[in-house]
Amino acid sequence: MHLHSFVTQFWPSTVDGVTLGSIYALFALGYTLVYGVLKLINFAHSEVFMVGTMSAMWIMHFLNISAIQSGFALVGALLLAALFSMGGSAATALALERVAYRPLRRRGASRLAALISAIGASFVLQQVFEVYYSNQYSNFPRLFKHSTLFNIGSAQITTDRVLIVVAAVVMMVALERTVALTKLGRGIRAVAQDPETATLMGVNIDRTIMYTFLLGGIMAGVAAVLWNVRFEQTRFDIGFLPGIKAFTAAVLGGIGNIRGALLGGLIIGLLELYGASVFGSQWRDTTVFVVLVLVLLFRPSGLLGESLARARA
Amino acid sequence: MLLEVDDVHVFYGAVEALKGISLQVAKGEIVALIGANGAGKTTTLKMISGVRPVKTGKVRFDGQDITHMPGHKRVDLGLCQAPEGRGIFPGMTVVENLEMGAFNRKGSLTEDFDRVYDLFPRLAERRKQVGGTMSGGEQQMLAIGRALMARPEVLLLDEPSMGLAPKLVSQIFSIIRQINAQGTTVLLVEQNAVQALTLAHRAYVLEIGKIVRSAPAADLLADDSVRAAYLGGDLGASA
Numbered sequence: 001m002h003l004h005s006f007v008t009q010f011w012p013s014t015v016d017g018v019t020l021g022s023i024y025a026l027f028a029l030g031y032t033l034v035y036g037v038l039k040l041i042n043f044a045h046s047e048v049f050m051v052g053t054m055s056a057m058w059i060m061h062f063l064n065i066s067a068i069q070s071g072f073a074l075v076g077a078l079l080l081a082a083l084f085s086m087g088g089s090a091a092t093a094l095a096l097e098r099v100a101y102r103p104l105r106r107r108g109a110s111r112l113a114a115l116i117s118a119i120g121a122s123f124v125l126q127q128v129f130e131v132y133y134s135n136q137y138s139n140f141p142r143l144f145k146h147s148t149l150f151n152i153g154s155a156q157i158t159t160d161r162v163l164i165v166v167a168a169v170v171m172m173v174a175l176e177r178t179v180a181l182t183k184l185g186r187g188i189r190a191v192a193q194d195p196e197t198a199t200l201m202g203v204n205i206d207r208t209i210m211y212t213f214l215l216g217g218i219m220a221g222v223a224a225v226l227w228n229v230r231f232e233q234t235r236f237d238i239g240f241l242p243g244i245k246a247f248t249a250a251v252l253g254g255i256g257n258i259r260g261a262l263l264g265g266l267i268i269g270l271l272e273l274y275g276a277s278v279f280g281s282q283w284r285d286t287t288v289f290v291v292l293v294l295v296l297l298f299r300p301s302g303l304l305g306e307s308l309a310r311a312r313a
Numbered sequence: 314m315l316l317e318v319d320d321v322h323v324f325y326g327a328v329e330a331l332k333g334i335s336l337q338v339a340k341g342e343i344v345a346l347i348g349a350n351g352a353g354k355t356t357t358l359k360m361i362s363g364v365r366p367v368k369t370g371k372v373r374f375d376g377q378d379i380t381h382m383p384g385h386k387r388v389d390l391g392l393c394q395a396p397e398g399r400g401i402f403p404g405m406t407v408v409e410n411l412e413m414g415a416f417n418r419k420g421s422l423t424e425d426f427d428r429v430y431d432l433f434p435r436l437a438e439r440r441k442q443v444g445g446t447m448s449g450g451e452q453q454m455l456a457i458g459r460a461l462m463a464r465p466e467v468l469l470l471d472e473p474s475m476g477l478a479p480k481l482v483s484q485i486f487s488i489i490r491q492i493n494a495q496g497t498t499v500l501l502v503e504q505n506a507v508q509a510l511t512l513a514h515r516a517y518v519l520e521i522g523k524i525v526r527s528a529p530a531a532d533l534l535a536d537d538s539v540r541a542a543y544l545g546g547d548l549g550a551s552a
Contacts, residue, residue, distance in 0.1 A: 189405065190402055190413055193403060200396055202388030
């Protein structure tokens with residue numbers, strides 16, 4: 001135990017925890033949305049994220065963008081990276097739905113079959129990138145200077161951290177509003193709450209499921225480009241650990257619950273950093289999962305409990 | 314005929330739930346489907362709405378073969394259902410549930426909201442209430458109102474009286490009559506046979522997946538064998 005370092009590291013840990021947590025939260029939305037609608041954990045969602053990090057990195061390399069940019073060039077490069085990341089992730093999510101899930105659904109296969117299909121798809125995607133792209137880390141260029149804007153306690157608030165948290169919050173609010181207020185969102189909620197009655201209302205279930213994967217994929221894509229900005233490298237298996245943590249965040253907040261994903265993501269991010277400062281950084285992952293086990297023992301439905309079915313949004 | 318079901322067989326796995334059902338509903342009618350629990354009444358309505366697949370046989374709507382049309386497209390044709398157990402979306406408000414009824418419609422819904430609130434003033438008072446917290450009677454009103462939001466040609470009602478107090482049952486049935494008088498054809502499934510036969514023009518009697526009688530409702534109501542089988546014990550209580 002290093003309580004002293006917890007105290008001295010408190011503000012930096014908090015800032016880094018919130019930064020990391022907002023990436024987890026975006027990532028977690030894909031698990032939560034798909035679970036809400038299909039009652040299925042899309043274990044290949046970690047690869048949806050991985051393809052996003054790869055796509056953003058690829059376009060930077062392809063266009064030879066490797067140095068600090070400024071002004072319009074910076075905005076353009078960031079938008080391009082985000083666009084490719086979202087596009088790559090969304091396309092992967094849609095392809096997974098088509099190839100790995102829809103055929104099983106058509107045949108009325110059990111959820112266990114879909115779960116195995118998900119794990120299989122996850123391996124396939126990883127191996128494809130490992131074999132045909134690279135088994136080494138590739139760098140994502142630093143596009144802007146990570147300069148300090150101001151301090152909170154001993155923590156430096158840098159431009160990259162601000163960008164990550166602001167982008168994540170904007171995307172989460174946009175998603176929450178989409179699900180709460182649009183026709184698409186009403187369709188998603190209807191299918192989550194009662195698929196057969198949704199059909200009786202004229203909702204096309206297959207199309208709604210497709211849109212759900214699309215939304216989850218876009219969110220994972222944003223998480224992926226923010227991950228690149230923060231950690232500046234990616235590899236074929238980059239999705240694995242953050243994927244498990246994002247899934248943990250979704251379960252912690254209450255799987256199927258959009259606000260739960262936000263809460264869960266932030267808590268996981270903070271726990272990871274606090275755990276590292278109290279027990280040493282080799283314990284950061286362990287801390288996260290011990291807390292998950294404890295929460296599930298005492299609150300199996302997660303902190304906010306409600307699923308997408310019951311929740312208003 | 315507006316709706317025609319011709320020798321339809323439906324299976325749940327190896328179990329044959331409908332063993333060759335044929336029925337017709339003409340424009341403007343109220344037709345009742347009565348029978349004991351497990352006779353296949355709900356399966357018949359679900360089959361007509363396209364959420365139970367037809368193995369053999371034909372379903373026609375307004376002359377068009379819809380046997381294998383996906384359920385969500387049938388709503389656009391004008392086949393709308395207030396399902397068994399009401400199917401209220403528990404996390405949605407009254408307004409959102411009603412909007413779900415008009416899911417594929419374009420243009421203003423003001424007139425339709427007015428019509429539903431006019432038929433069910435109770436719903437107007439509860440616009441912002443979440444469906445899951447409403448009473449059974451209110452949920453039934455919401456289910457019927459929601460089906461009306463699609464401006465149905467044929468309204469399919471599955472057990473609208475289920476679990477309701479007798480006073481509320483007669484209120485719901487008088488509203489169904491009113492909806493029919495405004496030009497909507499009604500196909501009604503009921504265990505409450507007396508109420509159903511009093512309301513309907515014609516009726517079919519279902520027994521374990523087969524139609525065993527088809528006659529004007531008044532005839533069935535007067536028929537001793539039907540009375541003995543379906544109207545029996547609760548005749549006095551619910552008539």
